Amino acid sequence: MAGAGGGGNDIQWCFSQVKGAVDDDVAEADIISTVEFNHSGELLATGDKGGRVVIFQQEQENKIQSLSRGEYNVYSTFQSHEPEFDYLKSLEIEEKINKIRWLPQKNAAQFLLSTNDKTIKLWKISERDKRPEGYNLKEEDGRYRDPSTVTTLRVPVLRPMDLMVEASPRRIFANAHTYHINSISSNSDYETYLSADDLRINLWHLEITDRSFNIVDIKPANMEELTEVITAAEFHPNSCNTFVYSSSKGTIRLCDMRASALCDRHSKLFEEPEDPSNRSFFSEIISSISDVKFSHSGRYMMTRDYLSVKIWDLNMENRPVETYQVHEYLRSKLCSLYENDCIFDKFECCWNGSDSVVMTGSYNNFFRMFDRNTKRDITLEASRENNKPRTVLKPRKVCASGKRKKDEISVDSLDFNKKILHTAWHPKENIIAVATTNNLYIFQDKVN
């Protein structure tokens, strides 16, 4: 069982909630494309293929009856991006939300960045729970009063009203990316953020929308010489001058913005030599990194490729310090997975708050956790069958070959249409959000 950070006791994960339609028939617009907790963990945002953002808020615990941590309920829903048409290239621009990143909270309002393939938007989410009443010139419903009927003056007062949560777009950062945006990352300086597409990374100031700095450009002069693309990028959590980007070739480059304006030359290159015994037609595809995440401490970073999760120490470039196999039993199935396009699935990964456990998704609605201290791992399933609150999840096991034991599932029975690509871990507590195709599951550790 995956261990809790800091303690020695094993966690038991329990079902808490599931959000989304029950239908087996999934509407394409409802497909969840990103999941992210804010910095306090009180808010949980999801983005979907239809361009919508749904934010859930954790209700503050009932101190008397704390059988579980607070539940997450819908706080705000808004349409972040709409489909657009690029007339010059005759291309439709999808409204799918690729990433959401919360900004650290500075005042009463919450801010998040959301992006589709081409445009990043800064959204302000604010609460309104009072409204002014007693205007002199207007009736309560907003109609203007006949001035001749105004015989006295009064001062409007603020009266409580039902809580209203408003989302408004404060900035729109457009027209800076020729290729599809895959990452955004807010900087620890609280002023800038980066956006990365297949070939370029741009640095923005949150206040300025009409220009950005290009800090990485790997586009070759002759596009026929293209051999690798940028797959993910992230700012270091503490050093505002440092960021990393991963490539389709399985390398990670760490760049220092103090070194030069255009960070085409990396400060560090992280790459593990290929194991020649594993070589196949698909070696290049499966080494492509789909996600890179710094640990909260900033000392480590984690990368996800098709079959494994690797932890890198920033001080050691030539190999990862830890490697965890997510679903090694798929290595012999790569040709079929290429055929049905599953080999191109981009799995994300995440750290727990204390950086002691990492989590990532797999197929058949399974997700995996690896405890870095105990070296134990666990496979769990996100399924409506375990639907009762506080039901402890049973560990799952895939039988790779040979005789299948009771309760094991064979590789050939796995449902490759049920994939968990997006997972998130509460920054402080043992609460996780796991997205299946169109449902969001929330699991918590068992509270005694």
Next chain:
Amino acid sequence: MEFRLEAHRIVSISLGKIYSARGQRGGLKLHKNLLVSLVLRSARRVYLGEPGGECALPPRPGPPPPPDCERLRRGCRPLASEAAARGRPECPAESPRKRSAAERDPAAGYPGKKPRREAEQPPPQEDMETGNVASLISIFGSGFSGLLGKERGAAEATEPGQVCCEQPVLRSLNPWSTAIVAF
């Protein structure tokens, strides 16, 4: 032999992916198409028995390791290339239009190949966008369905006529598949 069969199958599947990618909503995905073109290139090498094709395969016990795998993985062509002959010091990326003399061997004298030969001529460098796509469509029109047809009989395909019909299509694939990537 089985590697060639698998390579052939992978080439067909890859072509299908590149073809269907053109109609996708949201435009071509550069990352996915790049990966598909890399697989296509490896499979093509194995299928045509080109030097370095073995680099895509797991090492077999006994025979010496394949030459220049490292350079090939970095995208360089084998040393016996035109670029090396030109004396360029740095590793040249694979330039699909310039083929070594060995590759350009026209499988002349085989009948039934003629219609595809016209499509083979690479369009001029500057005329990238529309020229390549039109050629690609014509290739897919004949070559892809042709490949599919061949695939069913692949297990028994030993007639030189069948195999050679595919080869010019496969040889001409590279510029167009990378051209699709390069949009």
